[in-house]
Amino acid sequence: MKTRSTATQRHGTWNNSVAGAMLFALALLGGCQSTVDSHERESVFIANSSSHDVTVIDGNSFQVIKSIHVGQKPTHIAVNPARNEVYVVNSESSNISVIDVEKAQVVYTIGVHGKPFSMSVSADGMRGYVANTASANVSILDLPQRKVITTVPVGAAPYKSVVSPDGRTVVTSLSREEAVSIMDASKMQVRRKIALPGCTNPTDVVILPDSSKAFLTCSGTNLVAAVQLRKPEWKVEDDALLTLMTVGRKPQHLTLKPDGGEIFVADLDSDAFSEINTSTNEVGGTYAIGKHPVRGVMASDNQTLFVANIDGGHVAIYDVSINRLLASVPVGEGPDAMALSSNQSFLYVANTRSGDVAIVRTRPRSLFTFLRAGGNPVSIAIKNWMAK
Numbered sequence: 001m002k003t004r005s006t007a008t009q010r011h012g013t014w015n016n017s018v019a020g021a022m023l024f025a026l027a028l029l030g031g032c033q034s035t036v037d038s039h040e041r042e043s044v045f046i047a048n049s050s051s052h053d054v055t056v057i058d059g060n061s062f063q064v065i066k067s068i069h070v071g072q073k074p075t076h077i078a079v080n081p082a083r084n085e086v087y088v089v090n091s092e093s094s095n096i097s098v099i100d101v102e103k104a105q106v107v108y109t110i111g112v113h114g115k116p117f118s119m120s121v122s123a124d125g126m127r128g129y130v131a132n133t134a135s136a137n138v139s140i141l142d143l144p145q146r147k148v149i150t151t152v153p154v155g156a157a158p159y160k161s162v163v164s165p166d167g168r169t170v171v172t173s174l175s176r177e178e179a180v181s182i183m184d185a186s187k188m189q190v191r192r193k194i195a196l197p198g199c200t201n202p203t204d205v206v207i208l209p210d211s212s213k214a215f216l217t218c219s220g221t222n223l224v225a226a227v228q229l230r231k232p233e234w235k236v237e238d239d240a241l242l243t244l245m246t247v248g249r250k251p252q253h254l255t256l257k258p259d260g261g262e263i264f265v266a267d268l269d270s271d272a273f274s275e276i277n278t279s280t281n282e283v284g285g286t287y288a289i290g291k292h293p294v295r296g297v298m299a300s301d302n303q304t305l306f307v308a309n310i311d312g313g314h315v316a317i318y319d320v321s322i323n324r325l326l327a328s329v330p331v332g333e334g335p336d337a338m339a340l341s342s343n344q345s346f347l348y349v350a351n352t353r354s355g356d357v358a359i360v361r362t363r364p365r366s367l368f369t370f371l372r373a374g375g376n377p378v379s380i381a382i383k384n385w386m387a388k
Contacts, residue, residue: 039387042341043101044348045086046357047074048374054088054097055357055373056104057348059341059382062359064371066104070097076118077381080143082125084385087143089116089130096130098146101383108146112139118160122167127185129170131158138172138181140188150188154181159203164211169229171214173202180205180216180227182239192239196225199244204253208278209260213242215276217251217265224251224265224274226281243281247274255296255305264305264320266293273307275320287323290316297338297347299362306347308335315349315358317365327365331358339380350377 042059052073056066071090078087088097094116098108114134121128121143128141138161140149157176163185164171170183178199184191196202200220207214216225226242248267255264265274271291275284290309297306303321315335317327334353346368347360355375359368
């Protein structure tokens with residue numbers, strides 16, 4: 001999935017096609033245009049892992065405005081919800097690039113430990129948690145001060161560290177152990193390491209909105225783990241494995257509904273997604289969706305699911321409330337990371353093999369345009385901010 005192929009010939013006609021598409025959109029999509037204040041801006045950031053840069057798209061005009069050089073092999077972009085900053089995780093240079101959203105430039109670089117892969121930001125924008133896969137630890141960052149507070153040993157090859165919505169707990173998947181690390185965020189230390197028997201290569205992590213449970217993919221098998229998180233005020237005294245659920249083969253990514261009621265699992269080798277009820281910890285069903293699904297995004301309506309099929313070259317749009325495929329939109333070569341615009345009218349899709357970004361209309365469900373990115377785009381983040 002990491003192989004980058006040559007971009008298609010459409011790149012040569014981008015300028016004309018983008019301008020024409022924009023005019024067409026303004027004429028036809030009046031109902032889809034953002035109704036926010038004219039001073040509000042939306043910036044889209046795409047991490048390009050093989051060209052070591054970040055593409056910046058103006059979400060209001062649908063134009064590429066800049067390419068920002070960052071560290072070596074960026075793998076993930078995280079957004080600060082309280083500050084006009086985004087953070088780029090650079091795996092090979094083992095550091096974090098801090099990008100000022102208004103200036104669209106790197107303003108600081110924070111060194112961390114070996115081969116960081118992902119980063120999670122607390123809801124108050126104060127702390128960042130970086131999983132360092134080659135050094136078996138998690139770096140905790142003071143984001144306003146732009147520095148490392150401490151580094152916490154967690155276990156072999158931490159893949160993804162996620163801070164809970166209440167900010168109290170950090171859950172880290174350990175990709176070379178059948179285990180998960182649970183950290184107390186205030187004490188900045190691991191409070192428990194939970195064995196996940198049979199859960200080979202745990203990778204993706206989601207935490208419910210009430211911070212009561214975490215779910216992890218066991219991407220080397222066909223399992224998803226459900227883990228109870230300590231909530232003293234609820235008289236839940238300890239973190240514990242609740243169950244291991246059977247889904248499709250090689251589960252890659254977990255998409256949580258905004259209301260927290262269900263999770264949708266992209267089952268790579270089953271060409272399907274599985275539905276998990278988060279209250280009962282049961283699999284409700286598995287549904288065909290396309291060739292090698294790798295990523296999902298759920299709309300705020302709690303029913304429209306977008307799934308990127310990396311070997312199918314398209315995004316499937318599925319209504320989970322009626323179990324029906326609504327559309328399959330061709331988007332390019334190797335679609336992977338996705339993000340919805342703030343008004344939910346457009347879906348940005350990073351095509352990791354063709355080095356471009358497809359923009360899809362969500363209503364009507366169709367391709368809007370392509371924009372050039374860099375080499376092997378792997379992560380997308382969207383930040384809304386007010387122009388001064």
